[in-house]
Amino acid sequence: VEKAYQAMQEIANFDRLGLKYYKQIGYLPFDKQGESVSKTLEYSYDDWCISQLAKNTGKKDDYDIFHQRAHFYKNVFDTTTNFFRGKSLNRNWLVPFDPLKNSAYSEGNAYQYLYAPHDINGLINLMGDNKVFSSFLDTLFNLETGKEHSGSIGQYWHGNEPSHHLPYLYNYSGESWKTQKYVNQILTKLYSNSPDGLAGNEDCGQMSAWYILSSLGFYSVSPGQDIYVIGTPLFNKATVHLENGKQFTIVAENRSDKNIYIQSATLNGETYTKSYIKHKDIIEGAKFIFQMGATPNKNWAFNIEDRPYSENGEQIVSLPYIKLGKKLFKHNTEITVACDTKNTKIYFTLDNSEPNENSKLYSTAIKVENSTILKIRAYHQILKNTITVTTKFEKAKYLNAQNLKSVSNGLNFQYFERFFVTTADLDKEQPIETGIINKFSIDRAQGEKYFGYIFDGYLKVKKDDIYTFYLKSNDGSRLYIDDIELIENDANHGAIVETGQIALKAGFHKIKLKYIQCGGGKALNVSWKSSKFTKQEISEKVLFN
CATH class of the missing domain: 1.20.1610.10 (alpha-1,2-mannosidases domains)
Known part of the structure; x- marks a missing residue:
């Protein structure tokens, strides 16, 4: 453990x-x-x-x-x-x-x-109340545009697993009968015993797991919690033979194609009014009996104490954050901080200790002249104080340039073709092509969907300065300067720009870039700026091997 x-x-x-x-x-x-x-x-x-x-x-x-x-x-x-x-x-x-x-x-x-899933009560509070929450779910299951995927009920898409808990959320707002309605519809309409009997990709067994649990009459809305939320049983009787030798039996009396609604329930002979069951009740062995009917019993599991529980929906103080301040600076920088939650006080330290109410109270900009670790924490009279937010502010230490006797124009490149999950996978493969290329570019790639590049060489820097690099890629990429990973923009994603700063002395510096294309759109652009010039693409004039 x-x-x-x-x-x-x-x-x-x-x-x-x-x-x-x-x-x-x-x-x-x-x-x-x-x-x-x-x-x-x-x-x-x-x-x-x-x-x-x-x-x-x-x-x-x-x-x-x-x-x-x-x-x-x-x-x-x-x-x-x-x-x-x-x-x-x-x-x-x-x-x-x-x-x-x-x-x-x-x-x-x-x-x-x-x-x-861990804080449905908090979600209800954010939306307003139980009525608003139930209304949202009603819209979810009934809104149709004609563009829905197969395996959908309105905007509910059973073919994709992030939606799988949604039918069970009515229980939290006191309308368990609607959960019973939609769970039964999914079980009977979106599954079949044919080669295409699943509504979507099995994804490690989740589609089948949902069916098995839901057909028994319950589902784990929040794995890690000790309860299962009740839906509607599909079978007249089902018995789970547990590893400890005990049995958990579910009986649905009067169950039929029309009788899908729970009228009442007993657990081990005792009246049961909750729309959830605890894990311990299952593993201890039990007999769970449901009386089923054709019309909803809207009073069953309606009371608040009978609804599934989750986190308590408490309000939290927003994290304090850095509003202004250079994380890499030449001489000094002034730092301002803020918090979006009203009536908070922000305490801070500059010595790497944990801030508390005895620390310095933030009121005006914090000026630092040396490398500093700033820790901030927001406090509120009523709400619980935040966790600590730590930010490093570094006084520039310039990296020495390489002593090179001769260089040639262009970068070395290695070209790969296959599906890559991350840029680290490139190091495990042999390239199908190598050579020299004038700048960072994927225009010569032969693969349409899946390919990768490693570019490496030298970047010529004219002045001692702090340089900001911009790495835009679709999909993953990483940029290294003098063997230091400066920017991580890895994995499968759309065109995203990440930035990094570094202090460099004039001369030649190692530069390396890894790029992977995972299908769909593709893009790669590497730019930079300094105090002497505005943002611009790194041109072939400053790239060498």
């Missing part, structure tokens, strides 16, 4: 795949990461899972950190539209916004990414 926890913690604290933004500002900006909303929501749920393991193993400090990160999903929820929505690095919502289009999501739209 300890090794598993260490692995989870390490992965959650990587700086790759947008996590550096997630940790610094509490979400992934759409102008820096493809599928930014989907990733923010997924990371938030992942952090909740980590927080539960931390809690159960007595790691209180870790629990506090990951539990707060589990609420970061709220940072991309737009209360003016009641959708999760792309947000930029400068904290502006993505416009124009159409919830039916895939603008910042992975294989889906804003309706399908109603995704915060």
